[in-house]
Amino acid sequence: MLILSQTTRADARKNRDLLLAAAREAVAEHGTDASLRDIARRASVGIGTLYRHFPTREALLEALLNANFDVLHARADSLLASPDPGDALMTWLGELAAGAATYQGLPESIMNALADEESGLHASCAQMRSAGGRLLERAQQAGSIRSDVTLSEVIALTLGLAWAAERSEASDLAARLLSTAMYGLAARDH
CATH class of the missing domain: 1.10.357.10 (Tetracycline Repressor, domain 2)
Structure with missing residues (x-):
């Protein structure tokens, strides 16, 4: 169970980093109103993952x-x-x-x-x-x-x-x- 928890945390950190990188790119291109769905797509994660990390x-x-x-x-x-x-x-x-x-x-x-x-x-x-x-x-x-x-x-x-x-x-x-x-x-x- 401990290994699963460490893996889960590592995956969550990886997803957060991917989301931030994708957001930097999308916001640079489209401004602060960039599509959140597009950001999730660029990060190769689902929209639910984006909202788990960034609720708004x-x-x-x-x-x-x-x-x-x-x-x-x-x-x-x-x-x-x-x-x-x-x-x-x-x-x-x-x-x-x-x-x-x-x-x-x-x-x-x-x-x-x-x-x-x-x-x-x-x-x-x-x-x-x-x-x-x-x-x-x-x-x-x-x-x-x-x-x-x-x-x-x-x-x-x-x-x-x-x-x-x-x-x-x-x-x-x-x-x-x-x-x-x-x-x-x-x-x-x-």
């Missing part, structure tokens, strides 16, 4: 994106030591926009997950958002960024820029738009 589309997206969100969280922590808080925030927001543009539909999925505490993706998005909040607060305290701007507004702006960039032919559009947005966010002496 959000759970599958969370598994795909966890590594990206972990990197953004760690990056925010490392940028807290940057001598220029405004530049640190812009760097992090640029990385957020680039990461959000990885898959078609991802900016909208992140915004929806941040607004929906029941979403399987909410916790990962909220941790990433919290990390960015520390950078924004530091930039505001240093007088680099307007004090009347909220984190929700900055995140929405950045994800909106990523959404616009994913629909453009220009490869540098997100960076150009973010630079323009940062100019508008900059604190000004009156």
Whole structure:
């Protein structure tokens, strides 16, 4: 019985890995609304196996994106030591926009997950958002960024820029738009 249990766990890990690889491929091709049946087919497993591992589309997206969100969280922590808080925030927001543009539909999925505490993706998005909040607060305290701007507004702006960039032919559009947005966010002496 012990051998069967170890084999079953190994098969389950293998199926999960196959599903994640297939999901990366399908989501890269078709965006976050990629067919779950197609993902299961690509992984050579049944749709029931997909749902056993990932009961919702959000759970599958969370598994795909966890590594990206972990990197953004760690990056925010490392940028807290940057001598220029405004530049640190812009760097992090640029990385957020680039990461959000990885898959078609991802900016909208992140915004929806941040607004929906029941979403399987909410916790990962909220941790990433919290990390960015520390950078924004530091930039505001240093007088680099307007004090009347909220984190929700900055995140929405950045994800909106990523959404616009994913629909453009220009490869540098997100960076150009973010630079323009940062100019508008900059604190000004009156």
